[in-house]
Amino acid sequence: MIVLGIETSCDETAAAVVGDDRRILSNVVASQIATHRPFGGVVPEIAARAHLGQIDAVIRAALAEAGVGVGDLDAVAAAAGPGLIGGVLVGVTAAKAIAAARGIPFVAVNHLAGHALTARLTDGVPFPFLLLLTSGGHCQTLIVKGPEDYVRLGTTIDDAAGEAFDKTAKMIGLPYPGGPEIERHAAGGDPRRFPLPRPMKGAPGCDFSFSGLKTAVRHTLDKLPGPPSPADVADLCAAIQAAITDSLCARLKPALAAFRAACPEGRHLVVAGGVAANRHLRAALAAQAEKSGLAFVAPPLPLCTDNGAMIAWAGLERLRHLGHGDPLDFKPRPRWPLDGDAPKARGAGVKA
Numbered sequence: 001m002i003v004l005g006i007e008t009s010c011d012e013t014a015a016a017v018v019g020d021d022r023r024i025l026s027n028v029v030a031s032q033i034a035t036h037r038p039f040g041g042v043v044p045e046i047a048a049r050a051h052l053g054q055i056d057a058v059i060r061a062a063l064a065e066a067g068v069g070v071g072d073l074d075a076v077a078a079a080a081g082p083g084l085i086g087g088v089l090v091g092v093t094a095a096k097a098i099a100a101a102r103g104i105p106f107v108a109v110n111h112l113a114g115h116a117l118t119a120r121l122t123d124g125v126p127f128p129f130l131l132l133l134t135s136g137g138h139c140q141t142l143i144v145k146g147p148e149d150y151v152r153l154g155t156t157i158d159d160a161a162g163e164a165f166d167k168t169a170k171m172i173g174l175p176y177p178g179g180p181e182i183e184r185h186a187a188g189g190d191p192r193r194f195p196l197p198r199p200m201k202g203a204p205g206c207d208f209s210f211s212g213l214k215t216a217v218r219h220t221l222d223k224l225p226g227p228p229s230p231a232d233v234a235d236l237c238a239a240i241q242a243a244i245t246d247s248l249c250a251r252l253k254p255a256l257a258a259f260r261a262a263c264p265e266g267r268h269l270v271v272a273g274g275v276a277a278n279r280h281l282r283a284a285l286a287a288q289a290e291k292s293g294l295a296f297v298a299p300p301l302p303l304c305t306d307n308g309a310m311i312a313w314a315g316l317e318r319l320r321h322l323g324h325g326d327p328l329d330f331k332p333r334p335r336w337p338l339d340g341d342a343p344k345a346r347g348a349g350v351k352a
């Protein structure tokens, strides 16, 4: 079986063809980063229009690179939420049109399931596994028991980790997206020069918080005698990267204990989402997994940030699980938690 996967929920227009034998036949990503950069973040209306302009060419490129035609596809999957609804509509409508025209199943994929199941595409990781899902919009720990079966252990009560990277980078004057910029500048920096907090370290439960870190970076910048020098930027970036990494690892500890208690047969710690591309974080998580006696799996860097391959794969898993596709009147969902039963987290600006 081969499936076309379409991703348009944020600022990448992406399409890929993936086989049920875990082969990625193509993976085309058209980034809108340059379009949004002057605004310091993603502008939803501009994103939706840019997806509309790119989608046909991206799908055509994905098919051509895979060496297949529309007639060879067995199903077509699209990220149907959560995300910026204008963009989601573009991908979902394209997928529904192809499915209707060819008489093949349409699969509505949860974007977060795309991230969550990537480790099964790349490494064949068996269920259950513990997942740290950390992107621009989400920061959660989940027990993944099946393609449609998630138990959320913790979530952020304010900002996501990627958001913390992006917002602190903006304060320093670095371009969007901030995560890769901070990683690059941190390389020559001293993480100890500017002390930054590790929000919620040691607090009960598994939730995350990053807004205090933002405030601390603001104060650190205000205390400098002038605009930050290149050395200041390097040291501050190293401090931010260390603080976010330490916070994620500290909050993972109770989640690891909960996973061990709930699923003693579980053998894997998986990280996914855009922030999983950070090498400093990957190294820290690998060490923590080893200490806990778990194998650590992180997708290759291009499969951490948004892409069509993860949507095609999650589509295959959902199709196998349901035994059929989704109805063509499936309504895209701006909010679509992986664990619908999880209690609402407390705090301002809480993410699902």
Ligand code: KG4
Pocket: 010, 134, 135, 136, 137, 138, 161, 162, 163, 165, 166, 177, 178, 179, 180, 183, 273, 274, 275, 276, 277, 278, 279, 304, 305, 306
């Ligand atoms: O998963 P993703 O591509 O989009 C969302 O679904 O949010 O994640 C994007 C986020 C951005 O906040 C970006 O700054 C962050 O991932 N990111 C990184 C790195 N690469 C991307 N954060 C830290 N280090 C990186 N190397």
Ligand code: ZN
Pocket: 111, 115, 135, 273, 274, 305, 306
């Ligand atoms: Zn994402």
